[in-house]
Amino acid sequence: MKSHWCFLSAALLFATVLATGQYVSVDEYGKPLSKTAQKEIHQNIITVRDALDQKVGDDALLKKIMGFKYIEETYAYMKIDVINRLWWESHDVDKMFSFLKPKTLYYVFYNKLYGWYVNERINESPKVWEKINYYYFGWIDGEGNWREGFGSNPSTTTPTTPLTNTTSTALPKTSVGVNNQFENYHKNDTIPPPTLPDDPGPFNEEIRSLIFQTMPDLHINAINTLHAFDWTFTEYILNNAKFPGKLMQGMNSNTLKWVTTYVPSFPEILAKSDVHTIYDFFGKVPYPCQYFQSLEKSIRSRLAFKYGWLLNCEPPTTTTTTTTTTTPKTTTTKVSTPAPKPLFTIEILQTLRVKVPNFGLLLEIVPFEKFDSNNRKAVALIHLLMNMNDEDAKKANALFDKLDLNTPAKEAADIFFKGVKEFSGALTIYEFIVN
Structure with a gap:
């Protein structure tokens, strides 16, 4: 059955590409x-x-x-x-x-x-x-339409009669409860939670039609039926949706468990997400620290860079024990690997964002572990960008504007190497990328 749906989705996607020559962009209502x-x-x-x-x-x-x-x-x-x-x-x-x-x-x-x-x-x-x-903090009505606004700021609403046994996709606090799971600040508040049923019901013709009418930006009622398809279909949806973060935030715990188990590229998709989606994800996924520790180091670094609380989930610093024998007396020395000082601060990031708006693309193009305060090339790069005058900043931005999320590291390095004549500081950026 899964392969049947996968074939249908692939055929529909192929027909779209064949007819238009490109993936179709959509307006605010999801129409092409x-x-x-x-x-x-x-x-x-x-x-x-x-x-x-x-x-x-x-x-x-x-x-x-x-x-x-x-x-x-x-x-x-x-x-x-x-x-x-x-x-x-x-x-x-x-x-x-x-x-x-x-x-x-x-x-x-x-x-x-x-x-x-x-x-x-x-x-x-x-x-x-x-x-x-x-x-x-809006809600979804019985027909699946989004309703916005309450007439007053929901964040200042005073709870009167707490609701019990309800679920909410509202943002969790950063405090940790039982089994390393987040305590959800909104689980008993008076804000009506979105009607996202844990069990969306049978996968019928109506749901199938709804998916193909709205893909890749799925209707809210169809998000938690993705397990009925092959994982490649879910991967296509998350990679091509206009608002992938909204889809991920609409997934319940069971769907997230299925996605993290069967979609191999999901860690990379999550690492590219906005901070709000990452925050929401780790508030719903079972045993967030355990899942975080199962990811590759480069993925963990990018996630923790966007959402600092995840540093609490990092494994403890390892220690090495060396034994030196000079006399019958044995000396045991424990050597701890010092954690590098943070390369970025909020002030540095704000300055970089103003001076070089596309600087964030380097975080995706270059392996994140290279942005380390023990890496002299990285320190030189930050020092260069932070101390540029306006004229040099204009030249640097002309080179950064040639990058996008899909630029390979080698191609990015070539862009800066060829730009040395216009901007001498480009050599520092080039050396950081290639070394």
């Missing part, structure tokens, strides 16, 4: 965008970038943006470097972002800006933060 619409969105992004380069000011830029036909999609598909410049260079974040729909804001904040180190500005943007909260 025409090529004309995609071109218009691309032009919108160029307009925003050019306006930022020309420093036209918030009011002039906002006037241009409000004239766009596809505003929500423009923000959702905007390149990371452009959206970060818009966030950091705007004098009033609320003015430039608060008009967006809550779900677009949620996606941009947690997938493009990485909320764990942009708090400096979110505190200045109450309207944006309020909308993000309303979206996250």
Whole structure:
């Protein structure tokens, strides 16, 4: 049966590629965008970038943006470097972002800006933060439609009569309960939990039709039926969905257990996720520390870099025992391997994000263990980028803008090696990548 569904899904995907020549982008409702619409969105992004380069000011830029036909999609598909410049260079974040729909804001904040180190500005943007909260603490009605907002900020709601025996996908606290599992702060609160049944019922024709109508961005009612397919179908869904983090957050514990067991590339997919999804995942997966320790070191490092609590799950530092015999007396010495000092701090990351918006791509292209304070090449790289003047920063960004998530390390190294004539510091970056 599984192979039958896998064949159907593969055939449908092939037909889509054959008809369009590329994977279809979708609008905010999950409907495919025409090529004309995609071109218009691309032009919108160029307009925003050019306006930022020309420093036209918030009011002039906002006037241009409000004239766009596809505003929500423009923000959702905007390149990371452009959206970060818009966030950091705007004098009033609320003015430039608060008009967006809550779900677009949620996606941009947690997938493009990485909320764990942009708090400096979110505190200045109450309207944006309020909308993000309303979206996250919304609910799903009986027809599977998302309902947003409660008229007051859910985070300040005072519980009256606690609900019992309910489940919630709300964010867990970082405290640890029994068996190394998170204590969920919201499990007994008054916020109505999303109606995500543990047992979605029989896999019938209606569910099958719903999946193929909405793939790769699955309907909320179909997320927990993925086990009815071959694992390759789930892998395709997670790699091609517009909001993969939302899908992962909609999975119940049983689905997560199936995904972590049968989808071999899931650790890599999880490592590429936004911090909010990682936070939610380790709040639901059984025995989070045990699962974390089962991952490769490079995956663990990337996850802990985004969500620092996971450092508590790292195995203890190993010790080596050496015995030296000089006389009949035996001396035993324990030598502990010192943990390297952190290469990044919040202040360094904020500065790098402003100076080199695409710096985060290096975290995906280069093995994460190379970003170590004991690595002189890594220290030299950070020192170079932190102390660049504006002219050098412009030259460095011209090279970083040529990278994307799929750039192989060798190709990235070649980009910087060829750019040495324009920017002498490119040699430091090149040596860090290749050595």
